[in-house]
Amino acid sequence: MRNLLLTLCFDGAAYHGWQIQPNALTVQEVLQNALYKVLQETPSLKGCSRTDAGVHARMFCVSFQTQRQIPCGRLLCAVNHFLPPDVAVTACREVPEAFHARFSCKGKQYVYQIWNAPVRSPFLRNRALHYWYPLDEAKLNAAAGYYVGAHDFTSFCTQDGRKMGSFVRTVTQAQVQREGDLVTFTVAADGFLYNMVRILTGTLLYVAQGKLAPQEIPKIFAARKRSFAGPTAPPQGLYLNRVDYEEAQLHA
Amino acid sequence: MRNLLLTLCFDGAAYHGWQIQPNALTVQEVLQNALYKVLQETPSLKGCSRTDAGVHARMFCVSFQTQRQIPCGRLLCAVNHFLPPDVAVTACREVPEAFHARFSCKGKQYVYQIWNAPVRSPFLRNRALHYWYPLDEAKLNAAAGYYVGAHDFTSFCTQDGRKMGSFVRTVTQAQVQREGDLVTFTVAADGFLYNMVRILTGTLLYVAQGKLAPQEIPKIFAARKRSFAGPTAPPQGLYLNRVDYEEAQLHA
Numbered sequence: 001m002r003n004l005l006l007t008l009c010f011d012g013a014a015y016h017g018w019q020i021q022p023n024a025l026t027v028q029e030v031l032q033n034a035l036y037k038v039l040q041e042t043p044s045l046k047g048c049s050r051t052d053a054g055v056h057a058r059m060f061c062v063s064f065q066t067q068r069q070i071p072c073g074r075l076l077c078a079v080n081h082f083l084p085p086d087v088a089v090t091a092c093r094e095v096p097e098a099f100h101a102r103f104s105c106k107g108k109q110y111v112y113q114i115w116n117a118p119v120r121s122p123f124l125r126n127r128a129l130h131y132w133y134p135l136d137e138a139k140l141n142a143a144a145g146y147y148v149g150a151h152d153f154t155s156f157c158t159q160d161g162r163k164m165g166s167f168v169r170t171v172t173q174a175q176v177q178r179e180g181d182l183v184t185f186t187v188a189a190d191g192f193l194y195n196m197v198r199i200l201t202g203t204l205l206y207v208a209q210g211k212l213a214p215q216e217i218p219k220i221f222a223a224r225k226r227s228f229a230g231p232t233a234p235p236q237g238l239y240l241n242r243v244d245y246e247e248a249q250l251h252a
Numbered sequence: 253m254r255n256l257l258l259t260l261c262f263d264g265a266a267y268h269g270w271q272i273q274p275n276a277l278t279v280q281e282v283l284q285n286a287l288y289k290v291l292q293e294t295p296s297l298k299g300c301s302r303t304d305a306g307v308h309a310r311m312f313c314v315s316f317q318t319q320r321q322i323p324c325g326r327l328l329c330a331v332n333h334f335l336p337p338d339v340a341v342t343a344c345r346e347v348p349e350a351f352h353a354r355f356s357c358k359g360k361q362y363v364y365q366i367w368n369a370p371v372r373s374p375f376l377r378n379r380a381l382h383y384w385y386p387l388d389e390a391k392l393n394a395a396a397g398y399y400v401g402a403h404d405f406t407s408f409c410t411q412d413g414r415k416m417g418s419f420v421r422t423v424t425q426a427q428v429q430r431e432g433d434l435v436t437f438t439v440a441a442d443g444f445l446y447n448m449v450r451i452l453t454g455t456l457l458y459v460a461q462g463k464l465a466p467q468e469i470p471k472i473f474a475a476r477k478r479s480f481a482g483p484t485a486p487p488q489g490l491y492l493n494r495v496d497y498e499e500a501q502l503h504a
Contacts, residue, residue, distance in 0.1 A: 011374040056375075076371070085377040119328070122263040123308075125337040127375070 001065045003099055004072070005250070006031075006079075007091035008060040013126040013236070014086060016053040018060070024053075027087060031062065034082035038075060039068045048101045048243045049108065052195070054126070054235035058111075059090075061243045063101040095250055104249045109173070109188040109242040110197045112233065117181040128182070129201075129237035135183050135208050140176040143207040144185065146217035147174035147200060154224040156200055157193035158232065167193060167224075176204065186241070198233045199226075206230035253317045255351055256324070257502070258283075258331075259343035260312040265378040265488070266338060268305040270312070276305075279339060283314065286334035290327060291320045300353045300495045301360065304447070306378070306487035310363075311342075313495045315353040347502055356501045361425070361440040361494040362449045364485065369433040380434070381453075381489035387435050387460050392428040395459040396437065398469035399426035399452060406476040408452055409445035410484065419445060419476075428456065438493070450485045451478075458482035 008031070016024035020032070028045055036042050043064035051057065070078070072092040079089050098104075113128035115121050120130045154167040173188040185201055203220065206212045212230070220228045260283070268276035272284070280297055288294050295316035303309065322330070324344040331341050350356075365380035367373050372382045402422040409419060425440040437453055455472065458464045464482070472480045 009371075009374050011377075058375075080371060085372065086374045088371050088374050090371050119261075119332060119340050119342050120337065122261050122338045122340050123379070125263075 001067060001097065002069075003063060003065050003095050003097050004075070005091075005093050005095045005099065005101065006062045006064075006076075006089050008057060008062060009088050009090050010057050010060065011086040011127075012051060012054050012056040014084075017051045017055065018047045019050050027051075027060075030084055030087055031079075034079045035064075037082045038070070038078040039066055041066065041068070046101045048105050049192070049240065050194075051240060052198075052235045052238070055238045055240070056127070057240040059242050060240055061101045061105070061245075063095065063099055065097075093250070099245075099249055101243075104245055105191075105243055106246055107172070107188060107190045107244040108192060108240065109186065109244075110192070111239045111241045112185040112187075112197060112201045113237045113239065114183040114185070114201075115181060116178075116183045121181075124182075126236045129234055131183075131205070133208070135178075137176050137178040137183055139214065140183075140185070140204045140208060143204055143212075143214035143217055144174040144176050144187075144200075146214065147171045147187065151221045152224060153193050153196055153221075155220045155226055155229045156196050156203070157226065158195040158199070159226070160194060164193070169193065169196070174200075188242075195232050197238060198235065199229050199231075201233035201237070203230035205233065253319060253349065254321075255315060255317050255347050255349050256327070257343075257345050257347045257351065257353065258314045258316075258328075258341050260309060260314060261340050261342050262309050262312065263338040263379075264303060264306050264308040266336075269303045269307065270299045271302050279303075279312075282336055282339055283331075286331045287316075289334045290322070290330040291318055293318065293320070298353045300357050301444070301492065302446075303492060304450075304487045304490070307490045307492070308379070309492040311494050312492055313353045313357070313497075315347065315351055317349075345502070351497075351501055353495075356497055357443075357495055358498055359424070359440060359442045359496040360444060360492065361438065361496075362444070363491045363493045364437040364439075364449060364453045365489045365491065366435040366437070367433060368430075368435045373433075376434075378488045381486055383435075383457070385460070387430075389428050389430040389435055391466065392435075392437070392456045392460060395456055395464075395466035395469055396426040396428050396439075396452075398466065399423045399439065403473045404476060405445050405448055405473075407472045407478055407481045408448050408455070409478065410447040410451070411478070412446060416445070421445065421448070426452075440494075447484050449490060450487065451481050451483075453485035453489070455482035457485065 020028040048061040115128040272280040300313040328344040367380040
């Protein structure tokens, strides 16, 4: 069996996230359909993470096993031919049999984009949160600094009844930057809980609104209660930006 | 009568250009409808130029006369409320009675975006030309240099039977730049002929394909025949980027 790793890029506006579901269109479904046309089989796809409806990916990784011998370069072109224009495969490679797009992942980076201007941007509809009240990126950056490190992120997680393990995650980067009217929050960690980046962002917006001082972030960690953090920011500003694997796991 | 100048920004993917027409949706139509809801009248709108179906504008100017006394700031908010999300008014100001968005215009700048990578970008569908053969931006820039100056652009114009005046235009800027996989052609002039930027771009792509050397551009000018230039590049890469007026014309 060959184990293949596909790297995708998608505009999530039209999709109900990655994971296949009966009543809504998902990225997994369109990829599965495109792969079926190329391989004449339906491999079991392992995505690097779930994504929410409307969330985008500049990089998303999927692994699957197949006995078909089509070379990686040809598979990439053929699958892209059958995918809709808002999804593309940017890379395809063979990986060791033990590789799994989700379980082998050692970290991810997300970006949350905020269009911070009085008037909306037609080019960023469905691609950024439009927030018209002026944001002080230095203040938000000070708050984001408290996210860095190993913390219990229970307060920054939506619990949906699924059984979860530890709520401790290690954030290695959390930065707010401005480029003109576009404010970007970049966060990297060894793993993310359900809705975590959107709640981290909503909490930064609470800080912007003066409902919270940056130095109160540690209290939210300590409380371990969702109600202490800010709201869940809407999905359209969120991008899965990078997925990291150990080099050793990618090579036989 | 007040004479008002609106500055717009629009994603042209869903529109058949600016100018109103019976059987297709245009930007003028949606703006007219939004203005009607706010003003309860249908003013005669003067656009700074026609645009082709699928062409975008980071800046587009429209002037019109009205007797309504609604302040500019409120008009802007109210019109944006009634416009679809792919069109926005970014500014509104009062201008002297003699001002006309098209006739007062002293120059414009266009940008043509090319996504130059083997795989398409889901985020640039309808927003850039996807061109997978590697482009040498230095060579294209050398060719673009020949566009600068006052020339007869007959060869770079689609003639559609409308009576036209002089074909001489003065190009003040023509540059090709690369940022990662995005190649951008920026061109500014005192005026543009029908399809001119798209044909200038198509001719640069001819140069890229080796069908033409940069130093052969002057021969195309001299020929004054459309068939000597390259093809008309598709509309989705084109953006009206800036519209210039004399400061004196904007003030009473």
